[in-house]
Amino acid sequence: MELYKQTLSLLKKEILLEWRSKYAFNGVLLYVVSTVFVCYISFNLTPGFSGSNGYKIVWNVLFWVIMLFASVNAIAKSFMQESKSRLLYYYSIAGPQAIILSKIIYNILLMALLSTLAIIIYIIFFKNVVGDPLMYFISVLTGSISFSTVFTMISAIASKAGNNGTLMAILSFPVIIPVILVLIRLSKNAMDGLERSLNYGHFEVLFAINAIVVATSLLLFPYLWRD
Amino acid sequence: MKFIYQWWWKVLAVVTVLYTLVAGFLGGVPRLFILHETIRNTYFHVPMWMAMFTVFTISVIYSIKYLNSGKEEHDLIAVECANTGVFFFVLGLITGMIWAKSTWGEYWSNDPKQNSAAIAFLLYCAYLVLRNAIDEEQKRAKISAIYNIFAFPIMIVLIMVLPRMTDSLHPGNGGNPAFGKLDMDNRMRLVLYPAFIAWSLIGLWIATLRYRIRLIEYKQNTL
Numbered sequence: 001m002e003l004y005k006q007t008l009s010l011l012k013k014e015i016l017l018e019w020r021s022k023y024a025f026n027g028v029l030l031y032v033v034s035t036v037f038v039c040y041i042s043f044n045l046t047p048g049f050s051g052s053n054g055y056k057i058v059w060n061v062l063f064w065v066i067m068l069f070a071s072v073n074a075i076a077k078s079f080m081q082e083s084k085s086r087l088l089y090y091y092s093i094a095g096p097q098a099i100i101l102s103k104i105i106y107n108i109l110l111m112a113l114l115s116t117l118a119i120i121i122y123i124i125f126f127k128n129v130v131g132d133p134l135m136y137f138i139s140v141l142t143g144s145i146s147f148s149t150v151f152t153m154i155s156a157i158a159s160k161a162g163n164n165g166t167l168m169a170i171l172s173f174p175v176i177i178p179v180i181l182v183l184i185r186l187s188k189n190a191m192d193g194l195e196r197s198l199n200y201g202h203f204e205v206l207f208a209i210n211a212i213v214v215a216t217s218l219l220l221f222p223y224l225w226r227d
Numbered sequence: 228m229k230f231i232y233q234w235w236w237k238v239l240a241v242v243t244v245l246y247t248l249v250a251g252f253l254g255g256v257p258r259l260f261i262l263h264e265t266i267r268n269t270y271f272h273v274p275m276w277m278a279m280f281t282v283f284t285i286s287v288i289y290s291i292k293y294l295n296s297g298k299e300e301h302d303l304i305a306v307e308c309a310n311t312g313v314f315f316f317v318l319g320l321i322t323g324m325i326w327a328k329s330t331w332g333e334y335w336s337n338d339p340k341q342n343s344a345a346i347a348f349l350l351y352c353a354y355l356v357l358r359n360a361i362d363e364e365q366k367r368a369k370i371s372a373i374y375n376i377f378a379f380p381i382m383i384v385l386i387m388v389l390p391r392m393t394d395s396l397h398p399g400n401g402g403n404p405a406f407g408k409l410d411m412d413n414r415m416r417l418v419l420y421p422a423f424i425a426w427s428l429i430g431l432w433i434a435t436l437r438y439r440i441r442l443i444e445y446k447q448n449t450l
Binding site: 162171173175178182201208212216220 | 350356361373374385
């Protein structure tokens, strides 16, 4: 019960802080828009690109690559922007599980919102070829949840190890690759409008990976948080 | 910890490896299409991964122990086991690639099992890079222990679970029958199972030697 209350108030604080500055949100949104626009311009240097054979594959893979980098950037901030004294204050008022849980939930909310906006922007620039939009949207949401759970813990580790972006990338990419492989397969099925029951296996794997990651985060963060 | 200073299991490991070498090259094997004599690589390729799993598991166990105890020795065991594991990882990849050249046609054929293994390799390289990134000893030990525990289940998912879900040329994956069920007969099992144990013990031996060297260095430096 204590954990629930602490998590909720920490979560409220995160959202309130973000609402006041809108720094992470606007920053990442601009990041996504500019990346999409750069990709749009670069790919359309080749005439007839949107009618070519590999268009669907490129469409899908490109979206996930953009999302991957956007989420690394968005979530890397979650621990790095905290000052030392503020972290010290959290430690005196809340348990470690509450802190990591509130961060994970906040990142999930942020990423869900961002990826929804990202897919809309993406569709505006790149001609829509999705066969099963609802399923594709669900896979995007699942993706943002998985990115958030994995990157939150990694960003906690990276911030303890000296706050550098290289370390965040090195540590997180091997962990995220299995997730992104499953996501690309899942969203490709949705794109081709395949039978939905084919995707249940993919959802199970993603759920399992998320469960493992959240469980290990909850277990390990108490050892990580104090210096 | 007395175990690592005893000699009987080291003799056992050497004798068993010699036995698998002799029996592996001279013993009878089933004649199979495509595989032919390369089936003997089973005695070397698969035990490398067994040895790797053994030392990585020990590494994770000692990382957990380190988090609970804070003893520097536990961290040294964890890192030396991880180092040895990476060595066997490379050996497993190389034996697999040579085998793939003669049976699948290419050293690297974009097979899910190969790709997953490569990613898991990156995971442990990241662990070693993370250790280099932190100067303070206790902080390094703690953070790398946490990453090690975090990485281990992901490694299991990568190597054991994901390749089984897709089409793969590798036996035991994507609906392909595993070696054990179809192709192997009892003559091979008599060599393969001892090889698992023998190479795991060899891996353990290497790790303990490295650990003992590190321990001496550590004691010298703290004096």
